[in-house]
Amino acid sequence: MRKFWIALFALVPPLAVGFFLWARGVEGLWFPPNASETGSDIDFLFWVIFAITGITFLGVEIVFAWFLWKYGGREEGGKGVFTHGNHKLETIWTIIPAGILVFLAIFQYGTWEEAKFYSQAPDSPVHARVLGGQFEWRIRYPGEDGVIWSPDDVEQVNELHVWKNQPVKILLESRDVIHSFFIPQMRVKQDAMPGMKQWVWFTPVESGEFEIACAELCGWGHYKMRARLVVHETEQDFQDWMARATAAQFADTEEAAEEQ
Amino acid sequence: MKALDGLGLAAVAVLTATGIAWMSPGSVTARGIALEYSLRPDTDEYGFQPATLEALEGKLLEKFGEHASPHLPEDLGDYDAFGMGGEEELARGRELYRTKCLHCHGVSGGGDGPTAKFLIPRPRNFRDGKVKFTSTLRAAKPTREDLRRTLRDGVAYTAMPSFQVEEDEDIEALISYVQFLMLRGEVERLVALQIDDEGDFEDFEAGDMDAAEFSELLDEYFEEQYEYIQDQWGSAEDEQVFPEGPRPPATPESIARGRRLFMSETAGCVNCHNGNGDGKGPNVYGEILDPDTGEVLRIGYKLKDEWGNEARPADLRKGFYRGGNRPLDLYRRVHQGIKGTPMPAIADMHANDEDIWALVNFVLSLPYNQ
Ligand SMILES: [Cu+2]
Numbered sequence: 338m339r340k341f342w343i344a345l346f347a348l349v350p351p352l353a354v355g356f357f358l359w360a361r362g363v364e365g366l367w368f369p370p371n372a373s374e375t376g377s378d379i380d381f382l383f384w385v386i387f388a389i390t391g392i393t394f395l396g397v398e399i400v401f402a403w404f405l406w407k408y409g410g411r412e413e414g415g416k417g418v419f420t421h422g423n424h425k426l427e428t429i430w431t432i433i434p435a436g437i438l439v440f441l442a443i444f445q446y447g448t449w450e451e452a453k454f455y456s457q458a459p460d461s462p463v464h465a466r467v468l469g470g471q472f473e474w475r476i477r478y479p480g481e482d483g484v485i486w487s488p489d490d491v492e493q494v495n496e497l498h499v500w501k502n503q504p505v506k507i508l509l510e511s512r513d514v515i516h517s518f519f520i521p522q523m524r525v526k527q528d529a530m531p532g533m534k535q536w537v538w539f540t541p542v543e544s545g546e547f548e549i550a551c552a553e554l555c556g557w558g559h560y561k562m563r564a565r566l567v568v569h570e571t572e573q574d575f576q577d578w579m580a581r582a583t584a585a586q587f588a589d590t591e592e593a594a595e596e597q
Numbered sequence: 598m599k600a601l602d603g604l605g606l607a608a609v610a611v612l613t614a615t616g617i618a619w620m621s622p623g624s625v626t627a628r629g630i631a632l633e634y635s636l637r638p639d640t641d642e643y644g645f646q647p648a649t650l651e652a653l654e655g656k657l658l659e660k661f662g663e664h665a666s667p668h669l670p671e672d673l674g675d676y677d678a679f680g681m682g683g684e685e686e687l688a689r690g691r692e693l694y695r696t697k698c699l700h701c702h703g704v705s706g707g708g709d710g711p712t713a714k715f716l717i718p719r720p721r722n723f724r725d726g727k728v729k730f731t732s733t734l735r736a737a738k739p740t741r742e743d744l745r746r747t748l749r750d751g752v753a754y755t756a757m758p759s760f761q762v763e764e765d766e767d768i769e770a771l772i773s774y775v776q777f778l779m780l781r782g783e784v785e786r787l788v789a790l791q792i793d794d795e796g797d798f799e800d801f802e803a804g805d806m807d808a809a810e811f812s813e814l815l816d817e818y819f820e821e822q823y824e825y826i827q828d829q830w831g832s833a834e835d836e837q838v839f840p841e842g843p844r845p846p847a848t849p850e851s852i853a854r855g856r857r858l859f860m861s862e863t864a865g866c867v868n869c870h871n872g873n874g875d876g877k878g879p880n881v882y883g884e885i886l887d888p889d890t891g892e893v894l895r896i897g898y899k900l901k902d903e904w905g906n907e908a909r910p911a912d913l914r915k916g917f918y919r920g921g922n923r924p925l926d927l928y929r930r931v932h933q934g935i936k937g938t939p940m941p942a943i944a945d946m947h948a949n950d951e952d953i954w955a956l957v958n959f960v961l962s963l964p965y966n967q
Contacts, residue, residue: 486964492917
């Protein structure tokens, strides 16, 4: 039994490394490719933190297996050895992680500011309001007057359209509980709080369709709170789409309805 | 140590087994959630003997297939005639329905899935082919496009979610399966009515008619009802409501005219939707009395819809509309009212196109007035 446990724990580091190397090449297991301008900064931060925690993890696992082998009960009923700790050791293992944390706190600041400080938001006008609700995203474009919540708004559900290289600025709200607006490829994730207005911004650098998911357990239907992000190739494509969407929104006759 | 290991393993095994048992179809049925077709609860109300009910159920399964193999009865017409794709599509639709809709709408579309009782508004029995938000006249069936819209957009601010991100074929398959459940449910209701009307079942129940003969009789009933149903569904496209002219601009005059109508006794909107549009008008909201003692039970909504659920008039200040937010949708809502709910059709009250558009303009201005 003893050998079994030692072998099991000794296997963890090579397995973890192997799994990591393998998963990186498999679609759907690792990060979806970044498709936004500032996403690479986030990814870089991720890698830094991943390297620190990964190396620590491996070190701890190796020590763990070694301790099992060295101190594990060799005979049935044998007694363990008790120690009263080591002051020096504890000081060291408190100071090192604290140092790492302080380093991370300072090191990430620029990226955090870029991603979350309203002063860093693009000055472009608000592109759309995204309203989370159990269990869908309602998306309201301001229409011609540029004002959200006016009679010329265009509202759709579960589909957000933007264009490539557009500095997209979104007003995020919730109508019931806490949701989280998450677009993995754009590397944005922001909680939507009932009663609060949040801002989210990103600049897509690839066109195509991406998934928007709710990333905060918000009720039984959380799993299906999905929407689609459509990034048009050019602003003109987007405007064409917007013209169609506006015509659809204000359809009032048989002909207008049939055109859709 | 050994004992503890054993205990841990045993606990995991027991938990897993309990989980599997809890999720297995058998126990789902045991928890009162039918996973097979059941007869409509209202079919029970005719007071038929079990023999008659069994015969009817058998016929339904024969004509429309078992739960696992849904198909249209041959004589009901082509799949084409209903805009459906065929048997394979139905099978696909059934699979999708089971995973995405069943827990709310129930196996047979009765609105009796396990989640239903927690929802306001509740999903309703759509086995009569009656749904609230359609482009058609109040008495007419929905078109496929109506159902498509409901699936794509959901019903705003109800539990009915949007299935916008599903593939087109999946949506079509779902529509077909929903239509299938509607057809099946309606045939069942109509045949049960006919059995009750014609009275032959009494002979059968008394033993004066043998099973084969009764079965033939049922075949006849089914045939007769098919015709009616073909008519109904076939004409839906032609019974769509369209305005005579485009929406006039929402000028202050048009809105003021809509407001006057809204507040008037003839249109009566104010009685239900209240002067400020909050949906707590004098006719619908207030003290609910105990019918026996006359005591005030609670303050709440007084009207019911056809499915027996509380009918809460929309709060028009909120700016969302269950049946769609296009002016055309609102025109239809006002024109035909809302099927199965107390919201009446103003077209029956000699309102003209202009009146209706004025009302729509007024309604659409309400959210932005505050
Ligand atoms: Cu959510």
